[in-house]
Amino acid sequence: MNLYFVIIIGSVFVNNFVLSQFLGICPFLGVSKKTNTALGMGFAVIFVMSIASVFTYLVNEYVLVPLELEYMKTIAFILIIAALVQSVEIVIKKFSPSLYSALGVYLPLITTNCAVLGVALLNIEKAYNLFQSFLNGVFAGVGFTLAIVLLAGVRERIVTKSVPEPFRGFPITLIAAALLSMAFSAFSGMFGIV
Amino acid sequence: MKNERLNTLTNGIVKSNPTFRLVLGTCPTLAVTTQAINGLAMGAAVTFVLLCSNVMISLLKKVIPDRVRIPAFVVIIATFVTVVQMVMKKFLPSLYDALGVFLPLIVVNCIILARAEAFASCNPVLDSALDGLGMGFGFTLSLTFIGIVRELLGAGSFFGLPIGSLGNVSMTIFVLPAGGFLVYGTLMALVNYLTALAENRKYDSSKKKGKKEAKA
Numbered sequence A: 001m002n003l004y005f006v007i008i009i010g011s012v013f014v015n016n017f018v019l020s021q022f023l024g025i026c027p028f029l030g031v032s033k034k035t036n037t038a039l040g041m042g043f044a045v046i047f048v049m050s051i052a053s054v055f056t057y058l059v060n061e062y063v064l065v066p067l068e069l070e071y072m073k074t075i076a077f078i079l080i081i082a083a084l085v086q087s088v089e090i091v092i093k094k095f096s097p098s099l100y101s102a103l104g105v106y107l108p109l110i111t112t113n114c115a116v117l118g119v120a121l122l123n124i125e126k127a128y129n130l131f132q133s134f135l136n137g138v139f140a141g142v143g144f145t146l147a148i149v150l151l152a153g154v155r156e157r158i159v160t161k162s163v164p165e166p167f168r169g170f171p172i173t174l175i176a177a178a179l180l181s182m183a184f185s186a187f188s189g190m191f192g193i194v
Numbered sequence B: 001m002k003n004e005r006l007n008t009l010t011n012g013i014v015k016s017n018p019t020f021r022l023v024l025g026t027c028p029t030l031a032v033t034t035q036a037i038n039g040l041a042m043g044a045a046v047t048f049v050l051l052c053s054n055v056m057i058s059l060l061k062k063v064i065p066d067r068v069r070i071p072a073f074v075v076i077i078a079t080f081v082t083v084v085q086m087v088m089k090k091f092l093p094s095l096y097d098a099l100g101v102f103l104p105l106i107v108v109n110c111i112i113l114a115r116a117e118a119f120a121s122c123n124p125v126l127d128s129a130l131d132g133l134g135m136g137f138g139f140t141l142s143l144t145f146i147g148i149v150r151e152l153l154g155a156g157s158f159f160g161l162p163i164g165s166l167g168n169v170s171m172t173i174f175v176l177p178a179g180g181f182l183v184y185g186t187l188m189a190l191v192n193y194l195t196a197l198a199e200n201r202k203y204d205s206s207k208k209k210g211k212k213e214a215k216a
Helices: A002-014 A025-030 A033-062 A070-095 A098-109 A114-125 A131-156 A170-187 B002-015 B026-031 B036-060 B066-091 B092-104 B106-108 B109-118 B125-155 B177-215
Strands: none
Touching: A002 A131, A002 A170, A025 A131, A025 A170, A025 B026, A025 B036, A033 A070, A033 A098, A033 A114, A070 A098, A070 A114, A070 B066, A070 B106, A114 A131, A114 B092, A114 B106, A131 A170, A131 B106, A170 B177, B002 B125, B026 B036, B026 B106, B026 B125, B026 B177, B036 B066, B036 B092, B036 B106, B036 B109, B066 B092, B066 B106, B066 B109, B092 B106, B106 B109, B109 B125, B125 B177
């Protein structure tokens, strides 16, 4: 029980994927202009990450390890994620058009989101079991959503302010992210999670 | 023609530098630059993958059906990344450990897929190779530079060599994640400022020239 708690708090706050592990920075900077789109991207990431964690765990445990093909991990995982994203897109397009219209545009972007491949690789590295991997996937996604929504809120206010010319656009966004990251670093060491 | 080739090569280093101008591949840029040597190693690995995947994709561009091109590109890229992983694990184990999960994550580095999609899939082999090399060098230079700044401020050393007593007054924040964002943002602003300055100067000198010509 304690371990699950550590995974949840750890992946949302202490080891926040974006702000302390630098995974998924591209969408973090690219899709954070508005809070609504940031939230949509966040939910799409939670969705894909949780499914991807389960599938990559199963493939690694029951296909790659017995066949001693662990060195094929990177290729296998990226193919699983690409195929998964494509099929998730087809399934929700068929069964839930409203969900599709909310998440649809973000789904193709997620294939190249390094946070998804990152969570799959880290699950294996940390030797999590199936349920722990799933949990880590879900809450790493929640951490991503939290960070991107916070940054989007900051950016919505920045655009109305007069920022020095060279800092406009990405530089000021990075500075804002630095401040967010500083705030999040206060969580490090909580519950003895490094 | 030769001039054009040279342009293709230098394009990635200055004009569309992947790190400071295109803002692609930001994850490794921030994550591995706590030390200059890690930045250099990451840059070298990405350059190798970029060169090989650009050449391979350019060679295969007529064979790959348009509809499955993205998965095909990803598999080609992943193959080369696996090669890099194996070589580094065998010959440079300490760097392999330092780069950690970001080495396999080169697969999803947006620069590589972006160059494959935007350049290699519609250009001849030699140009694609030059483009890959140029982009890779640009990426390596930026990463090493960020690494040097962060290492100097955060640990008081240069490529692992301590500089005087700078280590005593080092600011640890710069090797922490927050410092990564801070240094990257500030350097990008500096690049923007210098670019604007250079463009203004060009504009001014062309205006002066115009005036002189008008007088004459």
